Structures are given as structure tokens and as C-alpha cells.
Amino acid sequence: MTPLELFVEGIGLWSPRLGDFAALRALLAGAVLDAAAAPAAALLPANERRRAPESVRLAVEVAGQALAMSGRDPGTLACVFASAHGDQAITDAICTTLARAPAELSPTRFHHSVHNAPAGYWTIATGCRAPSSAVCAGAHTFGAALLEAASQVLAEQRPVLLACSDIAGRGPLLEMTGCDHAFGSALLLAPAAGANTLARLRLTLPTDHAASTPPPATLAAAAAGNPAAAALPLLALLAGRGGRCRIGRAAAAELLIDVEPVA
Amino acid sequence: MRNRYAGAMTTPMTPLAVSACTVTSALGDGLEAQHEALRSGRGGLRPNDFGSAPRLGWVGRVAGVEAAALPAALADWDCRNHRLAWLGLQQDGFLDRVHAARARYGARRVALLLGTSTASIGATEEAYRRLDADGRFPADLRRPALHAPDSLSAFAAAALGLEGPCLTISTACSSSAKVFASAARLIELDLADAAVVGGVDSLCDNVLFGFNALELISPVACRPFDAARDGISIGEAAGFALLERTDAAPRAPRLLGYGEASDAWHMSSPHPEGHGAELALDAALARAGIDAAQVDYVNLHGTASRANDAMEAALLARRFPATTRASSTKGFTGHTLGAAGIVEATIALQAIEHGFVPGNLGAATPDPACGPQFAWRNEARRVDVALSNSFGFGGNNACLVFGRAP
Numbered sequence: 165m166t167p168l169e170l171f172v173e174g175i176g177l178w179s180p181r182l183g184d185f186a187a188l189r190a191l192l193a194g195a196v197l198d199a200a201a202a203p204a205a206a207l208l209p210a211n212e213r214r215r216a217p218e219s220v221r222l223a224v225e226v227a228g229q230a231l232a233m234s235g236r237d238p239g240t241l242a243c244v245f246a247s248a249h250g251d252q253a254i255t256d257a258i259c260t261t262l263a264r265a266p267a268e269l270s271p272t273r274f275h276h277s278v279h280n281a282p283a284g285y286w287t288i289a290t291g292c293r294a295p296s297s298a299v300c301a302g303a304h305t306f307g308a309a310l311l312e313a314a315s316q317v318l319a320e321q322r323p324v325l326l327a328c329s330d331i332a333g334r335g336p337l338l339e340m341t342g343c344d345h346a347f348g349s350a351l352l353l354a355p356a357a358g359a360n361t362l363a364r365l366r367l368t369l370p371t372d373h374a375a376s377t378p379p380p381a382t383l384a385a386a387a388a389g390n391p392a393a394a395a396l397p398l399l400a401l402l403a404g405r406g407g408r409c410r411i412g413r414a415a416a417a418e419l420l421i422d423v424e425p426v427a
Numbered sequence: 428m429r430n431r432y433a434g435a436m437t438t439p440m441t442p443l444a445v446s447a448c449t450v451t452s453a454l455g456d457g458l459e460a461q462h463e464a465l466r467s468g469r470g471g472l473r474p475n476d477f478g479s480a481p482r483l484g485w486v487g488r489v490a491g492v493e494a495a496a497l498p499a500a501l502a503d504w505d506c507r508n509h510r511l512a513w514l515g516l517q518q519d520g521f522l523d524r525v526h527a528a529r530a531r532y533g534a535r536r537v538a539l540l541l542g543t544s545t546a547s548i549g550a551t552e553e554a555y556r557r558l559d560a561d562g563r564f565p566a567d568l569r570r571p572a573l574h575a576p577d578s579l580s581a582f583a584a585a586a587l588g589l590e591g592p593c594l595t596i597s598t599a600c601s602s603s604a605k606v607f608a609s610a611a612r613l614i615e616l617d618l619a620d621a622a623v624v625g626g627v628d629s630l631c632d633n634v635l636f637g638f639n640a641l642e643l644i645s646p647v648a649c650r651p652f653d654a655a656r657d658g659i660s661i662g663e664a665a666g667f668a669l670l671e672r673t674d675a676a677p678r679a680p681r682l683l684g685y686g687e688a689s690d691a692w693h694m695s696s697p698h699p700e701g702h703g704a705e706l707a708l709d710a711a712l713a714r715a716g717i718d719a720a721q722v723d724y725v726n727l728h729g730t731a732s733r734a735n736d737a738m739e740a741a742l743l744a745r746r747f748p749a750t751t752r753a754s755s756t757k758g759f760t761g762h763t764l765g766a767a768g769i770v771e772a773t774i775a776l777q778a779i780e781h782g783f784v785p786g787n788l789g790a791a792t793p794d795p796a797c798g799p800q801f802a803w804r805n806e807a808r809r810v811d812v813a814l815s816n817s818f819g820f821g822g823n824n825a826c827l828v829f830g831r832a833p
Contacts, residue, residue: 284821
């Protein structure tokens, strides 16, 4: 197949250890980092930031970082928010309430539980009336969401903001998700090179099946258990000198991604 | 500058064939049950007999879900939501159509894109009701794949043997409309030759008590566009469609256009002037290369909430001539949430196939804001172009345009 060619204009990142993409670059260059500050989600108005659940603050934080790097207008920017588990803390709280006293379910908690809560908060905060989506694909969420975002970029010839994040689980549900720490990243993807282009991506869907590229050894702990951290091999290539990685997009199927930094 | 936000770059799309579809809801199993119920004006709502007490409102419950056992090879996926999905996949010869597409194109060239709002969270709710002495999930429900929001698509990929692009879209009540848009892009870019699209949502305490907490559930069967409407009735459904290039099925009805847009307004109520809904409409019409006057039938989102129906009635009145007929069918099925997009897509396709416009069941006293476009009763009428609206929480809007094969 002809590779899908698209251009990265912004990169966002947050984990308990890495507060942004610059921190990843520094870490990979050998720096010793302090723990990251909690996601600020500065794009949310103060009252919304207080009200917003953790999953929303994380997604808005990484999306906001990528947006700022690109200089794009969020009002017309399509967005795809991906998360393998949604807000596990809210799922735990809701299921606990439903088991005990279902009629006491909080209306705010319920509307925060929808998978598109980050997309909703984002579009409201930024005045975005462009298409917005919320997606998942289990362990393959990042790769499947990248393919969805790339297909929007190329079929509609418009820039698309992709954010992929999962918070830590809690309660009895945690044993099922196995995700005990947060990770999120975001890419602002465009159909053509421009003044703010950081890198060129070429995506193909290989017909064979092979193991996905592992994350850099220093980031193995950040990657373990969190499906959103499947982005790390790609982020590491973006932070370094480019190269090729293989990232799962479905059961026994991957994306091959060639990364070429643009000076 | 109507298209300033959503449609600035919107150009006509290559139509796709909807070469097969199926639906299972409170109206029955399969397309013919739905058609017969719509024709006879027989709604599927009943007093809520599902889930934990107190059982509030009315529901559109699918009969026989509990008895729809999964094949042994899929037993690990067993839960009520997947039983509904499996029941739905077996109707109208749909499984055979997917198998034929898989044989023709190869498993890696058939995409699978499904919408759901709550997937199999009913199984997670049950696990929390039956935690063991150590506070863990009961042993029979320690199945991680059931307790994840992509469970429906993962189950369907296993059940259908598909290996192409696979994604769950979960944008609340627009979920299974947006899957058509994603599928159209994948096929346009030659990332797939065909796509199975659709959606499933099943009744669960989460949505029954959640919408109750938002004071959005009617104590009676929902009354879309009635002056005295007082909320929704929640339903459940499974629906699927197969999309291919038109040369593979030249006589099949077509997906002519799609539109998606955001309200940028509120998490749980629509923009009062329908700004995002209108942008989605504009984008859908632009992709179909038609104007509003060419639309014969609009299947409305029409949830029977005060806010949605006021917004949507005004949008219809200002954008369509009286020759365009319109109705909500949620008085028949209830609001099937993440499955509403596919259920109402199949109703739009049946309007084209059978030449009839289903009446807007449940409105005894129409809201005076409703224009002359409303079909309060069934109408026999040739329908060449039918449109379906789906609007979700968080201000997430989608609009689909279907048409007769030329």
C-alpha cells in the first residue's frame, strides 16, 4: 500500500514521571528528573478544572500541550480522544453506588462517566465546533486511534488533534484493568508540512504480524499496564532522531510507522 | 458562511453501498419485525421490568436476550450485552453476508467499527453486587475483557473472524452514527474494502439510574415532540450494516453523506439553537452533494426530552420545506443510546425500500413549535433520500444521508 503520510505539529505528554515532551527528551538524553506536577489542564476555566474528573484533566493537559506547540486555532480543530478504560475511578464509584443504593447515583458523576467526557470538556472549553470523537480498542487503543485520526487527516484534509490517555484504576475494578498509574500523550497531526512541522510520519498496515516495538528501557515501568503508554515507542522516536516502530492496532495486527524529524 | 466550522473543506464523497443490514430492538428481531411494527403503529415500550429497584419509567426491552446463548467457542464473552449482540448478528442472514465479504476481500480488508455508550458495563455492575469476601470480583466474572469499554468490538471481531481496522466509538448517543463516517474514510483511503458498522447498547442500572438522576426519564412511555413531553424512555438494541463500494452491490441503497460537529455548549444538554446539529446537517448535505429540499424523510433524534425536541423542531422548521417529512421513532423503540444511530439508519433505509414514512408515535398533542414537516401518522410516499440525526451528550452531533441506488 501507499504509506499514509502526515505531519506532526505538536506533542503532549504526561505521566507521574514526565510532565511534558521536553521531559521525555531530557530523560532519554540521560537527565535525572523530579516527579512531574499534577496535570494542570490550564485550558479549562478554573471552575471547570475543579469540577472535572481526573480523566478529563489528564486528557486536556496533554491535548493542550500539543495544541500550544502547533499554534493552531482549537475552534476549528477536529479532535479524537482515546482511552482504553475511560475514567476507572468513576466506574468504580458508580458501580459501588449502584450496588448499594442505586437511586443515590449523582447526576454529575453520571455525565462524567461517558467515554466522551474529555471530548465534551475540551470542545466546550475551546469553543470547538469541529467534529470530535471518543474511541477505544483495549490494549490496541493508541494504534487504532492513531489510524482513526490519520484517516480523518487524510480523507478530510484537515488537522486533527489526537489525545490518548488512561488514569490509574482503583477499587475492585483495578484487578481487571491492571492499570495502576496514569499515562497520556497527544499528537497534533496535519495533512501537509508547514512552518510548525516537527516530524513526518509514514504509516502502513503490514500484512504480517510481529511483536510491537518495546518502549525504551528507561520507560518500561511507565509503560507497564497502561494501554495509553503504547505510544511510547513512537514518542521516543519523535524525541530522538526518528526511525521505525511497530505499534498494535488490533488483535494480531499492527501499524508500521516511519518517523522522520523535520529540522 | 454556514460551513465556517465543520464544512469548510467538505466536498462530495463517493457514495457507498449499504449491501446488508439488520436490527433487533424492542420491536422484535430483524428488519421485518421492525417494519411490521412501524406499519401497524405498534410500539415496543413497556413499564420498566429490568434491573435494580426502584424500577422507574418505561423501557424498550428486547425479548429473549437472556435465552440467546453464545456458541461454545465464544463462551468467555458471555454477558447480557453480548447475548444481545449475538442475537442481533444472527438476524436477516447478516452473519452469512459478513462471511461472504470476508471470503471475497480477506479478513484483514474488512473493518469493524461499532458504537456503544456502556458496552457490557452491566457485567461490571453485577460483579460489584456480588463481590466476594475479599472484596474481589466473583470468580465467574473475573474476565478482564468484559470490564472494558471496547468489549463489544472485541467480542464482535472474535465472533465474525475479522482482522481489519477495528474500533469502538463511544460518543454517547451519536456513537453508532459516527461509525459510518469512520468507515467511509477507511474505504476512501483504501485501508479497507468493506466495513461492518453498527452498535449495541443494553439496559443496565448505570443508564437507568443515571438518566433518572438527571431527571430525564419520563414516568410514562416517551412522547417525542408532544407539547407535554416529560423525558425519555430508555431502550436497548443491536444493529449492524455492511458497507462496500457501489460496484460490489450496485442495486443496494447508499450512504450518500455524513456530517459530524460539536456544540461547544454543555455536557448534558444540547445547544438551544442547535448550532452543532446544524453544522452536522450542513456537512452531511455537502458530502451528499444535495440541498435540504431534496431530502424526502428525516428520522429525527427526537428523544422526548424538553431540550432536544425544542432545538430539533426549530432546526427542522428553519431548514426544510414542508415536502420533507420527518418523525422521531423513539416512541416505538425507546432511546437506545449508543445503538440509536444504527437503529434509525435501518429505519431510514426501510423508508427508502418500502416507500413509507413512519409516524411520530407518542405525540397526542404536538408541540406548537413543530412545523408542517412532521408526519404524525404513517404516510405512503416514495422516499429517495432519507436522513438520520443522532445527537449525544457532550454536544456530539452526527447526521447521515442515505439514498436509493440510481
